[in-house]
Amino acid sequence: MHNLKAIYIIWYREVLRYLRNRSRLVGSFGMPILFLFIFGSGLSPAMGGLTQGIASASPMAPKGADIDFVMFIFPGIIGMNVLMGSMMSGISIVWDREFGFLKEILVAPINRTAVAIGKTLGGSTTGVIQGLLLLVLAPLIGVSISAGMVVKLVPLLFLISFSITSLGVLIAARMKSTEGFQMIMQFILMPMIFLSGALFPMRDLPTWMNFLVKVNPVTYAIDPLRKIIFEAQGLPEFVLEMLPQAGLGVTLFGHAVTMQEDIAIIALFGAVMIALAVWMFNIQD
Amino acid sequence: MRKIGSGREAEPPSLLRRVMAIIEVKNLTRKFGDLVAVDDVSFTVEEGEIFGFLGPNGAGKTTTINVLCTLLRPTSGEAWLNGYHVVRDQAKVRRSIGLVFQEPSLDDQLTAEENLNFHAILYDVPAGARAKRMEKVLKMVELYDRRKDSIKTFSGGMKRRLEIARGLMHYPRVLFLDEPTLGLDPQTRNLIWEYILQLREREGITIFLTTQYMGEAEHADRIAIIDYGKIVALDTPDNLRGSVGGDIITVKTTDDRLAAQEISQRFGFQVSEGQNGLHFEVQKGEEFIPRLVSESSVEILSVNLRRPTLDDVFLKFTGRRIRDEELSAKDQWKERMKSRHRGRGHGRGHP
Numbered sequence: 001m002h003n004l005k006a007i008y009i010i011w012y013r014e015v016l017r018y019l020r021n022r023s024r025l026v027g028s029f030g031m032p033i034l035f036l037f038i039f040g041s042g043l044s045p046a047m048g049g050l051t052q053g054i055a056s057a058s059p060m061a062p063k064g065a066d067i068d069f070v071m072f073i074f075p076g077i078i079g080m081n082v083l084m085g086s087m088m089s090g091i092s093i094v095w096d097r098e099f100g101f102l103k104e105i106l107v108a109p110i111n112r113t114a115v116a117i118g119k120t121l122g123g124s125t126t127g128v129i130q131g132l133l134l135l136v137l138a139p140l141i142g143v144s145i146s147a148g149m150v151v152k153l154v155p156l157l158f159l160i161s162f163s164i165t166s167l168g169v170l171i172a173a174r175m176k177s178t179e180g181f182q183m184i185m186q187f188i189l190m191p192m193i194f195l196s197g198a199l200f201p202m203r204d205l206p207t208w209m210n211f212l213v214k215v216n217p218v219t220y221a222i223d224p225l226r227k228i229i230f231e232a233q234g235l236p237e238f239v240l241e242m243l244p245q246a247g248l249g250v251t252l253f254g255h256a257v258t259m260q261e262d263i264a265i266i267a268l269f270g271a272v273m274i275a276l277a278v279w280m281f282n283i284q285d
Numbered sequence: 286m287r288k289i290g291s292g293r294e295a296e297p298p299s300l301l302r303r304v305m306a307i308i309e310v311k312n313l314t315r316k317f318g319d320l321v322a323v324d325d326v327s328f329t330v331e332e333g334e335i336f337g338f339l340g341p342n343g344a345g346k347t348t349t350i351n352v353l354c355t356l357l358r359p360t361s362g363e364a365w366l367n368g369y370h371v372v373r374d375q376a377k378v379r380r381s382i383g384l385v386f387q388e389p390s391l392d393d394q395l396t397a398e399e400n401l402n403f404h405a406i407l408y409d410v411p412a413g414a415r416a417k418r419m420e421k422v423l424k425m426v427e428l429y430d431r432r433k434d435s436i437k438t439f440s441g442g443m444k445r446r447l448e449i450a451r452g453l454m455h456y457p458r459v460l461f462l463d464e465p466t467l468g469l470d471p472q473t474r475n476l477i478w479e480y481i482l483q484l485r486e487r488e489g490i491t492i493f494l495t496t497q498y499m500g501e502a503e504h505a506d507r508i509a510i511i512d513y514g515k516i517v518a519l520d521t522p523d524n525l526r527g528s529v530g531g532d533i534i535t536v537k538t539t540d541d542r543l544a545a546q547e548i549s550q551r552f553g554f555q556v557s558e559g560q561n562g563l564h565f566e567v568q569k570g571e572e573f574i575p576r577l578v579s580e581s582s583v584e585i586l587s588v589n590l591r592r593p594t595l596d597d598v599f600l601k602f603t604g605r606r607i608r609d610e611e612l613s614a615k616d617q618w619k620e621r622m623k624s625r626h627r628g629r630g631h632g633r634g635h636p
Contacts, residue, residue, distance in 0.1 A: 002409045009406040017394050100390035107354055108407035109379035285357055 006110040007118040014089065014122020018129070028085060028130050029137075032077045035199075036141060040070040050201055050246055067230070067239070070141045072248065075225040076198030078134050079160065083218065085130035086161040087189050089123025090168015090277075094175050116173075116281040120165045120274060127161025128154060149232035156228065159263065160221040163270030166277045173280035192218045203247025214252060217269040223250045224262040305368060307332040307459060307491045308353065313362035315348050322348040324514035325362070330493060330507075332458075335485060337505030338495040339595065341605075345514040346495035347387060350463050353493070354382055367458045380408065383452030387463040389444050393436040397428060397447055400436065401454055408455035422450035425487075426480055442473035449480060453488070460484070462494040466501060478504060499595040508595070510602055517602040522595060529593035529601050532570030536577070537562035537586040544583040551580065562587075 018024065049066035096102040105115055132153070138145050171184060193199070195209070196218035205213065213219055226248065230240060243249040244256035251257065308330035315323040323345040330336040338346045351357040353364055355375040364371045367381035391400050398419065405415045423429040426446035436444065445465065452460055462481070466474040482504065484490055494505065502508050502522065509519040518525060538544040545556045545563050552573075554565040567573045570590045578585055600606050 005406050005409065009403055013392065013395070013399075013403055016399070017392070020394055099393075100386060100388040101392050103356070103384075103386055103388075104390045104404070105407065107356055107379060107384055108404075109376045109409070110407055 002109075003111050003114040006108070006114045007121065010105070010115060010118025011122040011125065014092075014119065015125050018089075018122075018126040025133075028081060028133065031084070032081055032134055032137065035073065035077050035080075036070060036137060040073050040141070044069040050248060067235070067248065071143055071233070072201070072226075073199055074138070074141060074143055075229045076196070076222050078131050078157075078229075079196070079198055079218070079222045079225050080193050081134055082127045082131040082157055082161050083164050083189065083193060083221075086123050086127040086164035087168045087184070089126055090120070090165040090170075091172045091175075091181060091184065092123075093119060093169060093172035094178055094181070097172075097176070098178055112282045113278050116169055116278045117274070120162060120169055120277065123165030123168065124158050124162040127165065128157045131157040131161070143229065144233060146232045149228055152228045153225070156224055156263070159266055159270060160225075163217070163221070163266055163273055166270060166273035170273055170277040170280055173277060173283075192216055195219070196222045197247075197250070198222045201247035202250065214250070217266060219250055220257070220262045220265040220269075223257060224259050224266075227259055227262075305365060306330060307334075308336075308364070308366050308493065310349075310353070310364045311362055313349070313352060313364055314360050315345075315352055315357060316360045321514050323352070323359075326511075326514070326516050327362075328509055328516060328519060330459075330491060332491055333485070333489050334507065335481070335492045335494070335505045337502045337508045338493075338511055339497070339499070339502040339508050339599070340495075340511035341497055344511045346511060347463055348514075349511075350384075350461050350493070350495060353378075354384055354461060355379055380455070381458045383455065383457035383460040385445070385448045385452050385460070385462045385465055387467060389441075389448070391436050391444055391448060391451075393439075396433055396435050397423070397439075398432045400447065401451055404451050405454050410455050418454055418456075422453045425453075425483070426450045442469055442476065445469065445473070445477060446480065449477070449484075453484070453490075457490065459491045459493055462492065464495055464497070466496075466498070474501070499599070502595055510599055512603045512605075518598065525595065525598045526593045529566065529597045531566045531568040531593075533564060533591050533593055533597060534567055534570050534573070534577075535559070535562050535564050535589040535591075537588075538581070539584045539586065544581065544585075547581060547583065548577070552577075561589075566593075 047069040049068060050072055093102065096105070106112070132150070135145055135150070171188075195212045195216045197213055198218070202210070202213055202219075226243075230243065230248075244251045249256055250262070306329040308328075310329070311327050313323055313326045314321065326345075326349065338349065340346055348357065352359050353366055353371060355371050355378050358372060366378045369377040369381065371378050392403070395403070401419050401422070402415070405419070410418060419432075420429065423432055426449055428443060428447055428450065431439070431443070436447070439447065449460075449462075449465070465481070466477050469477065478501070481492060481494075485492060494501075496502055505522065507519065507521055508525060509516045510525075511517070518528070520528070536544065536548075541558060541563055545558060548554055548563070548565065549556050554567065556563050556565045558564075574588055574590065578588070596606060
């Protein structure tokens, strides 16, 4: 009971800090706007319709049933934003350590497991908010939003965010200074985003890269996001079915990965991460 | 659900709990690799006492506190706090103590009230008692009017006071203060001490503090002088001063070398040469000065007599002084960074 209260208050502090930090809220729009409107709009004409090659092969292909590049990267950008927010929340333990606040938590008569879980739930919550906020950009790029889509997105975003925050907590558990932040961004987070199919279709990739994309857990986080958002766009059934062929969905050993499989993979990854994070956090000097 | 506080009155007899002094430390050693930070230290602290750890930076003060508050495991030796073992009974030890760390440890994005509330829930202070307790501790450190304000707007001294208030939220038996006034200006320092002394009177709480300031150690009931991880002396400030021997006389002459030789030969005193002249200890110094002046063949420029201070005690036991100006360059830098972190000023909360 006491530990549940501790989890609650640690979660509450995390959310309060996030909501109070206006610059972080506003700042979380910066990258997505650059990617959608500059990178996306710039590449869109060159890329053309992403499902066109296959669509034109079908005699029934109606006009306007295609997915352009900006619409394609939108779910990826949401995923990227959630990833960055979650990772920052997890790593913020290092800030707490640097500014002394972590000591206040560690010396309290509570379980360290409660500390790690409270922190992770806090990061997951802010991750969901950070992901949902981007939906306000959807009308600007011609993506329509439905209530059903949002209802499906929330638990998925939470799951993704929980996994990545756990990874952040795991990294931060033994990290003594903020100097390693940059390195983690460059060598862990950015590669995970770039190798996830968030920013380009996974079609005709070099073998080595194809391998890295398939073993990257983030790939299975972006895929269901894309499925949910595309499904809500009123695209014809056959376009949705072709997504894996067009490299807009994940295929594993010739099998198109389903939504349930995506979720199972990301949940497994999350479970392993939180277990490791809790274990690392419990090691005492 | 366990309630804090209720444990004190109606606790079932436990095999783990021993009847003993509030803090008992036996042969405690803590190493970091090859470095022995705390070296076979033993002492006890009685309930209601203000107990001071005096020593320079790196002497092992904070390491000892970290072991006692369960943040570090001892390499060897044992310690009990409030009857609970610091390794085997960590949760109970943690409930028994309040801590004010050397470095600030408030969340500056939250308000004073939110910081205290966070603490109260972590320590499981019953919801019904929370508001009252908060009011009491905040009024005590004169920050009640500022309770809704963000910590960002607080001065260094105000933060320190709030940390003391926070450390008291859960009715601890022992309050640890690790360098409570480091980096604060003298005025704020005095103010903090006012609260600490008040606290002992009103709450009957045991206070364990570390300091490198002699003047501050004077407030303690008993002082342990610690150097290179070892306790070199432990007694009341009066007894420690008494152990130095006589008065301390400082003499400046036209030829210190010759004078030193003369004083040690003729009077048999041990003379040490310092920046300000020659130092030596004499019983009844005021009677000795006229003799010195009339019998000395070297011209005497000035004579200074003073009663021994804790600084002299420290010098006697360690052969060194720990004055602020003798801190190494690195320590000075560390202190500057700390005071910058903490900000200056000391506002009492009533503009």
